[in-house]
Amino acid sequence: MKVLVAVKRVIDYNVKVRVKADNTGVELANVKMSMNPFDEIAVEEAVRMKEAGKATEIIAVSMGPAAAQETIRTALAMGADRGILVQSDAELQPLAVAKLLKAIIAKENPNLVILGKQAIDDDSNQTGQMLAALLGWAQGTFASKVGVDGDKVAVTREVDGGLETVSLKLPAIVTTDLRLNEPRYASLPNIMKAKKKPIETLAPDALGVDIAPRLVTLKVEEPAKRKGGVKVPDIATLIDKLRNEAKVL
Amino acid sequence: MTNLVIAEHNNTEIRPATLCAITAAKQIGGDIHVLVIGKGCAAAGAAAAKIAGVSKVKVADGDAYAHQLAEPTAALITGLAGEYSHILAPATTTGKNVLPRVAALLDVAQLSDISAVVSADTFVRPIYAGNALATVQSKDAKKVITVRTSTFDKAPADGGSAAVENVAAAADPGVSSFVGQELSKSERPELTSARIVVSGGRGMGSGENFKIIEALADKLGAGVGASRAAVDAGFVPNDYQVGQTGKIVAPELYIAVGISGAIQHLAGMKDSKVIVAINKDSEAPIFQVADYGVVGDLFTLVPEFTNAL
Ligand SMILES: Cc1cc2nc3c(=O)[nH]c(=O)nc-3n(C[C@H](O)[C@H](O)[C@H](O)COP(=O)(O)OP(=O)(O)OC[C@H]3O[C@@H](n4cnc5c(N)ncnc54)[C@H](O)[C@@H]3O)c2cc1C
Ligand SMILES: Nc1ncnc2c1ncn2[C@@H]1O[C@H](COP(=O)(O)O)[C@@H](O)[C@H]1O
Numbered sequence: 001m002k003v004l005v006a007v008k009r010v011i012d013y014n015v016k017v018r019v020k021a022d023n024t025g026v027e028l029a030n031v032k033m034s035m036n037p038f039d040e041i042a043v044e045e046a047v048r049m050k051e052a053g054k055a056t057e058i059i060a061v062s063m064g065p066a067a068a069q070e071t072i073r074t075a076l077a078m079g080a081d082r083g084i085l086v087q088s089d090a091e092l093q094p095l096a097v098a099k100l101l102k103a104i105i106a107k108e109n110p111n112l113v114i115l116g117k118q119a120i121d122d123d124s125n126q127t128g129q130m131l132a133a134l135l136g137w138a139q140g141t142f143a144s145k146v147g148v149d150g151d152k153v154a155v156t157r158e159v160d161g162g163l164e165t166v167s168l169k170l171p172a173i174v175t176t177d178l179r180l181n182e183p184r185y186a187s188l189p190n191i192m193k194a195k196k197k198p199i200e201t202l203a204p205d206a207l208g209v210d211i212a213p214r215l216v217t218l219k220v221e222e223p224a225k226r227k228g229g230v231k232v233p234d235i236a237t238l239i240d241k242l243r244n245e246a247k248v249l
Numbered sequence: 250m251t252n253l254v255i256a257e258h259n260n261t262e263i264r265p266a267t268l269c270a271i272t273a274a275k276q277i278g279g280d281i282h283v284l285v286i287g288k289g290c291a292a293a294g295a296a297a298a299k300i301a302g303v304s305k306v307k308v309a310d311g312d313a314y315a316h317q318l319a320e321p322t323a324a325l326i327t328g329l330a331g332e333y334s335h336i337l338a339p340a341t342t343t344g345k346n347v348l349p350r351v352a353a354l355l356d357v358a359q360l361s362d363i364s365a366v367v368s369a370d371t372f373v374r375p376i377y378a379g380n381a382l383a384t385v386q387s388k389d390a391k392k393v394i395t396v397r398t399s400t401f402d403k404a405p406a407d408g409g410s411a412a413v414e415n416v417a418a419a420a421d422p423g424v425s426s427f428v429g430q431e432l433s434k435s436e437r438p439e440l441t442s443a444r445i446v447v448s449g450g451r452g453m454g455s456g457e458n459f460k461i462i463e464a465l466a467d468k469l470g471a472g473v474g475a476s477r478a479a480v481d482a483g484f485v486p487n488d489y490q491v492g493q494t495g496k497i498v499a500p501e502l503y504i505a506v507g508i509s510g511a512i513q514h515l516a517g518m519k520d521s522k523v524i525v526a527i528n529k530d531s532e533a534p535i536f537q538v539a540d541y542g543v544v545g546d547l548f549t550l551v552p553e554f555t556n557a558l
Contacts, residue, residue: 013513017380026381038494094349095358118494123376124361129319129349138424139319141346144487154428158487159342160441160496165428166318172424178477178494179487214358218371218384226519229540231531235553238525241541246523248445248502249469249558 001148001170003046003055004110005080006101006128007039007062009071010121019222026220035071038116040078040183041176045146046114047079048181054148057081059108063092063100069199076194077186083199088211090204094122096211098130103207105135110171112153117142117175128175138168144179250279250369254303255326255338255347258285258293263300265442266339268403270396271300274337275404276366280304283411284329286322288315294413301408311418316427317343323350325419330355330391334369340395340497348395357389362497364400378493378516398441399499399520433486435473437463440491443472445502448491448518451478452507452528452547459484461548462506465555474498474518476508492517507547510535527551 011017011026012034018027035043049055060075062068063086072083086100105113115128132139140146140155144163147154148170156165158177186194204211232238242249252274257264267283274281282305283297294308307329313321326347330336336351338344340362352359364382365373371386372394440446447469449462459473466473474496475489491498493516503521508514510526510533518524519538526539527550536542543550 011377016512017377019381026377093358095353095356098353120493121377123374123378123493124359125345126349126352126359126361129346130353130359132319133323133350133353136422136424138422139346139350140425141319142342157342159430160488162430162432162486162488164316164430166316167426167428169424177487179481214389215360215385215387218386220376221382221384223375223379223382226524226538228537229524229542231536231542231544233543235543235550235557238541238543238554239557242502242523242525246502246540248523 001055002057002110004059004113005042005046006115007060007071007075008036008119009033009064009068010036013037013120019220023219035074036116036119038176041180042114042116043075043078044181044183063097065089072199073194076197077191082197085201087201088204091213093213094124094126097127098134099209101131102134103209114174117177128173132173138172140168141175142177143174144177146174250334252281252335253333254283256283256285256297257339257341260287260290261292263296265403266341266398269398269401270337270339271404272401273396275302277335277369286314298411298413299407299409301405303409303411306411306413307416309416313421318425319346319350320425321421322347326351327354328419335392337394337396339398344395348393352393355391357391357393360394362395362397364397378512399497433488438472440472440474440496441498443500445469445471446474446498446500447471447504448474449479449506450476450508453484456484461551465551468555468558476514505535509533
C-alpha cells in the first residue's frame with residue numbers, strides 16, 4: 001500500500017504570533033518555522049503502517065516556498081521514503097492545495113492519503129475534506145485511530161459528543177487528530193539518511209492547477225486584549241467578587 | 250439572496266449551535282431556509298419551522314443520513330445549492346466535516362469559523378489560534394461558511410411558522426459506512442452552551458481527581474471542560490477539550506483549575522465574560538487573562554469553593 005502524507009510548513013506552535021503594524025498579515029521575518037503539528041502525527045501514522053508491514057512506500061508532499069524543503073526533510077527523517085515539493089511563493093489557499101494534491105495523486109496513485117485536521121496558521125480545517133470531494137473518495141476526519149484491513153480502513157473520529165467509528169473504502173482520505181499517536185523525534189542517523197532521500201520539485205503550472213486565491217484578506221488585526229485582572233487572597237473573597245462585582249453567581 | 254443553514258440536531262430537537270448560525274445568516278441578510286438532514290427527523294424539522302426568521306424548512310429524511318456521513322450528506326447539500334447565495338453551518342465537528350466537502354464540490358472556497366459578518370461577502374475569522382483576526386472577502390458566487398457559535402447570539406427558537414417541505418435523498422456515493430459510536434454520557438450542561446464552565450488541566454493529576462471539578466460544576470450547574478494535557482493523559486474524554494483545536498466556549502463564567510494557560514487553550518476560552526484561575530504557580534500565564542486569580546493548591550481550594558456555595 002502506497003501512502004501519501006501532506007506536510008505544511010507553519011510558524012512553530014510555541015511562537016507568540018505578532019500582527020504586522022501595517023495590518024497586512026503576521027510577522028514572518030526571523031520567526032521559527034516547523035512542520036504543522038497535526039502533519040507530524042500524519043507522518044508518524046504512515047511510518048507506523050510501514051513498520052507494521054501495511055504500507056510499502058511513503059511520499060511526503062508539501063506546497064509552499066523553497067524553504068518547505070526543510071519540512072519535507074523532517075518527514076523523510078521520520079521515515080518517509082521520498083518527497084515532492086510544489087514550489088510557489090504565492091498564497092496557497094486550501095482549495096488550491098487540494099487541487100494540487102489531486103494532481104499529484106493522479107500521478108502517484110496512493111491507496112491512502114493522510115493530512116492534518118487543521119493547519120495551525122490559517123486554522124482552516126478544510127484541505128482533507130476538499131481533497132476527498134475532488135477525488136470522490138471517502139473521508140475519515142479528526143482520526144484518533146486508523147486500522148487498514150484489506151480494501152477498507154476503519155477510522156475512529158473525535159466528534160463533539162465523543163467518538164465515532166466509520167469504515168471507508170480505499171483509496172481514502174484520513175485527517176489526524178491529537179490523540180492518534182505521539183510523533184517520534186528523528187534520530188541523528190535518520191536525519192543523515194534523510195539527506196540522501198530524493199525530493200522532486202514541481203511548479204503549480206506543471207500540474208495544470210489554477211491556484212488563484214478565492215478569498216482576499218483585506219486586513220489582519222490584533223484581537224482586543226483582555227484587561228489583566230486581580231489576584232484575590234482566598235475563596236471567600238473570590239465568591240464575594242463573583243457575586244457582587246462580576247455578578248455571575 | 251437566500252441563505253441555507255444546515256441544522257445541527259438529534260432528529261428530535263434542534264441544537265443551540267443551529268440558532269447561532271441562523272443569527273449569522275440574519276446579519277448577512279436575505280431569506281433564511283433551514284435544511285434538516287437525518288433519519289426519522291420530522292420532529293426536528295417541525296422544531297426548525299418555529300425558529301424566528303426562518304421562511305422555509307427542507308427535510309431530507311433517509312437511511313443514508315442516519316449518521317450524517319460526510320459523503321452522502323455533502324452530495325445532498327451540493328444538489329440543493331443552486332438557489333442559494335450562502336450556505337452556512339455551525340462550526341461543530343459535523344459542520345467542519347461536511348461543509349468543506351460541499352465547497353469543493355461547488356468549486357468555491359470555504360470561510361471557516363467566522364466570528365463576525367461585515368457584509369454579504371466579507372467576514373472576520375480568527376487565525377493563529379485567535380492571535381490575529383483576518384477580515385476576508387470572498388470572490389466566489391456562493392459563500393460556504395462555518396460559524397463560530399460562541400460569538401453569535403442564539404436566534405429565538407420560537408415565533409416562526411415556516412413551511413416545511415420534504416426533499417428527496419441524493420444518490421449515495423456508497424464509499425463509507427457507520428460502524429459505531431461511543432458518546433460521553435453526562436447530565437451536565439453541554440460545554441459550548443453552558444452558562445458556566447469549570448475546566449481542569451494537567452494539575453488535576455488523575456481522572457479520579459476530576460471528581461472535585463465535577464462536584465464544583467454540579468453546585469454551579471456548570472459544564473465540565475479540560476485542557477489538552479488532561480485529555481491526552483486520559484483523565485477525561487476527548488470531547489472535553491477546550492481550545493484552538495477543541496471546543497470554543499464563551500460562557501459567562503469560566504473557571505480554569507490547574508491549567509497553565511497555553512495560547513492553544515486560551516484560544517478556546519478567552520472570550521468568556523469572566524475568567525477565574527486557580528493555580529499554584531503565581532507566574533502561570535493563565536493569570537494574565539483571568540479577571541480573578543487565586544494562587545494555591547487546587548486540592549484545597551476547589552473543595553473549599555464547593556463547600557462555600
Ligand atoms: C497542535 C496543538 C494543538 C493544541 N490544541 C490545544 C487545545 O485545543 N486545547 C488545549 O488546552 N491545549 C492545546 N494544546 C496544548 C497546549 O500547548 C498545552 O500543552 C496545554 O494546554 C497544557 O495543558 P495544561 O495547562 O493542563 O498543562 P500544563 O501546562 O502542564 O499546566 C498545568 C498547570 O497546573 C498547575 N498545577 C499543578 N498542580 C497543581 C495543584 N496541585 N494546584 C494548583 N495548580 C496546580 C501548574 O502550576 C501548571 O500551571 C495544543 C498543542 C498543540 C501543539
Ligand atoms: N501548503 C500545504 N502543503 C502541504 N500540506 C498542506 C498545505 N496546506 C494544507 N495542507 C494539509 O492540509 C491540512 C489541513 O490544512 P488546512 O485545511 O489549511 O487547515 C494540513 O494539516 C496539511 O496536512
